[in-house]
Amino acid sequence: MAYFSLAGVQIGPPITVTATAYCACEYCCNKSDGITKSGTRAMPGHTLAVDPNIIPLGTKVYIEGLGIYTAEDTGSAIKGNRIDIFMEHHEQAINFGSQNLKIYILGEDTTPRI
Numbered sequence: 104m105a106y107f108s109l110a111g112v113q114i115g116p117p118i119t120v121t122a123t124a125y126c127a128c129e130y131c132c133n134k135s136d137g138i139t140k141s142g143t144r145a146m147p148g149h150t151l152a153v154d155p156n157i158i159p160l161g162t163k164v165y166i167e168g169l170g171i172y173t174a175e176d177t178g179s180a181i182k183g184n185r186i187d188i189f190m191e192h193h194e195q196a197i198n199f200g201s202q203n204l205k206i207y208i209l210g211e212d213t214t215p216r217i
């Protein structure tokens with residue numbers, strides 16, 4: 104059930120998550136091809152890694168202060184209320200650190216599976 108609807112987009116209730124960031128490097132991903140779990144090429148400002156048990160892959164997510172991302176990737180440390188935001192440069196990911204942010208699930212099914 105949507106929390107509210109804005110310009111025809113269903114928006115879920117705010118979920119507080121711990122957000123970190125990563126890039127396509129060997130250190131962040133144990134591989135460096137930049138291909139997500141969904142088979143897409145990871146893109147800054149777009150790609151988000153999530154726990155697919157909580158946010159299904161393909162879901163659009165609004166991240167407070169950052170914009171709309173698509174859940175396309177997963178990570179061994181990304182479990183529960185954790186998200187990992189893709190960034191172009193490793194330095195940006197390191198500088199982002201770990202932040203508590205609010206996210207909102209967008210679309211048809213906005214119910215978080217928590």
Ligand SMILES: [Zn+2]
Nearest residue numbers: 126128131193
């Ligand atoms: Zn990296």
